[in-house]
Amino acid sequence: MNLNELADRYVAVWNERDSEKRKRQVAELWIPQGEHYVESRKVVGHDALELRIIESHNEFVRDAGNRFRAVPGARREGNVVAFYWEMLPANADTVLGKGLEFVVVSDAGKIVQDYQFYPA
Template sequence: MTDPALVANRYIELWNETDPQRRRALLEQSWSPKASYVDPMAAVDGHEGLEALVAGVQQRFPGFRFRLVGAPDGYADKVRFTWELGPDGAEAPIQGSDVVLLEDGRVRKVIGFLDRVPAQA
């Protein structure tokens, strides 16, 4: 049985982790080595690709954090949720929704949608 809140919270934890060693440990724990990620701005495969993507987003938006918006839901091996990205204590300028497909309880594929992105991002 999939726990959508647990999957979404672990996902957000990965995107917010700035220490490369802890981030790698989170990837190995919760993501398949064959994981893929795609959204309108990026497409990567495997742990190395994911690490580079997360580090790049953190570099592009220093001090921003991901937060869940609303309650994640899902069934079987599928989870969907909405997130926002912005500075603590301020309105987030970026918002998106992701669909996560699991394999043996680990993230195997992410299909991301960007719902709100400012022109300068």
């Protein structure tokens, strides 16, 4: 598994504008009962993950005109992959925010659990 590719694919789903592509990306990245944790919130399963991503996308990408990108240097320890991501304006490289992701992956490389820390 290429760790930076996993991070790039993870971030791409949060930027995706096309709902069918986003749905496909969620299914490709997470196991069917994949979990996502952010602050005190927990979502489980593809449908809930997709809704969580849509909420974030609408707030930060669609409405605020930003984009997300993965920071190179993803690392793995056992079945946990850690990487940073950044939020930037769509047409600039000024970092507006930064987050840290810890994802537990299956042997097949799909996300089982996803822990998001923002700001990092």
